[in-house]
Amino acid sequence: MAKSDIKFKIPSTVFYIEPIRAFIGNLAQSLGFSRKRVADIQLVLDEICSNAIHHGSVDATVGVKLQIRIDTHSLEILVRDTGSPQAGEKSWLTQERLSEIEENRSPSSERGHGIFIAKSLADTHEMHPNSVGGTDVRVVFGL
Amino acid sequence: MDSTKLMKLREESGIKILEIKTDLSSYAASDLRKVLEDLLAEKVERVVVNLSEVSHINSTAVGALVGVAKRLRQNGGDLKICALADNLTRTFNLIGASSVVEIYESENSALAAF
Numbered sequence: 039m040a041k042s043d044i045k046f047k048i049p050s051t052v053f054y055i056e057p058i059r060a061f062i063g064n065l066a067q068s069l070g071f072s073r074k075r076v077a078d079i080q081l082v083l084d085e086i087c088s089n090a091i092h093h094g095s096v097d098a099t100v101g102v103k104l105q106i107r108i109d110t111h112s113l114e115i116l117v118r119d120t121g122s123p124q125a126g127e128k129s130w131l132t133q134e135r136l137s138e139i140e141e142n143r144s145p146s147s148e149r150g151h152g153i154f155i156a157k158s159l160a161d162t163h164e165m166h167p168n169s170v171g172g173t174d175v176r177v178v179f180g181l
Numbered sequence: 182m183d184s185t186k187l188m189k190l191r192e193e194s195g196i197k198i199l200e201i202k203t204d205l206s207s208y209a210a211s212d213l214r215k216v217l218e219d220l221l222a223e224k225v226e227r228v229v230v231n232l233s234e235v236s237h238i239n240s241t242a243v244g245a246l247v248g249v250a251k252r253l254r255q256n257g258g259d260l261k262i263c264a265l266a267d268n269l270t271r272t273f274n275l276i277g278a279s280s281v282v283e284i285y286e287s288e289n290s291a292l293a294a295f
Contacts, residue, residue, distance in 0.1 A: 052207035052208045052211065053208050055206045056206045056209070059206055074267075074271075077237070077268035077271075081268075084206045084239045085240060087207075088207040088239065091207070145247075145278055145280050146247060146251065148245065148247055148248040149240075149241070149244050151240035151244065152239075152240055154276075155272075155275060158275055
């Protein structure tokens with residue numbers, strides 16, 4: 039299959055995660071991912087979109103951009119938020135904040151598992167500050 | 182949409198049983214938290230959450246279950262979970278939540294464990 043990109047933007051509300059999750063599940067299944075891997079991809083998408091909405095969006099109107107890239111070897115998802123400036127920070131994603139989330143995570147934590155899940159389940163997981171003051175999260179799943 | 186309509190509560194031998202009939206992504210997870218917090222407010226002590234009709238759960242929903250289980254235990258009660266699909270079990274294991282919340286194969290075994 040030639041490389042193809044699918045791009046869309048959703049409002050920054052969690053209501054839209056469920057239809058996006060269903061879409062990526064159907065797509066991954068069509069591409070030939072195993073049932074287990076489809077569930078992993080759906081979970082990672084849910085977690086990174088949820089973080090982009092809760093931590094990377096000032097309000098519902100700013101939206102979250104998604105780019106899904108597929109080719110013969112992989113499914114790649116890029117989620118881009120616009121940031122939610124707090125206490126003078128340009129983005130919620132600072133190395134200090136990431137370390138804090140990682141250190142505070144425990145089995146009994148009620149929150150803060152999303153990045154850990156994405157890191158654990160994706161073949162590649164990258165997080166970078168972007169040019170609009172938010173965070174880009176890129177995950178890749180190999181076929 | 183209000184996903185709480187897909188969360189059915191019933192009672193058996195003084196134990197509240199919450200049957201979830203929707204996947205638990207972020208939207209439904211916040212409704213799950215509300216339903217569980219209502220139970221805490223009603224001073225319910227023993228809860229079984231039946232996930233047999235759930236094919237997806239995210240960390241927000243797992244966190245809500247863990248949080249309510251911890252608070253119920255502080256008052257001598259507990260929250261137990263039952264009937265997880267394999268991928269849900271994997272999510273609980275990955276997060277480590279299966280070491281915090283008791284998980285049972287069936288609703289009957291969860292009820293019997295109280």
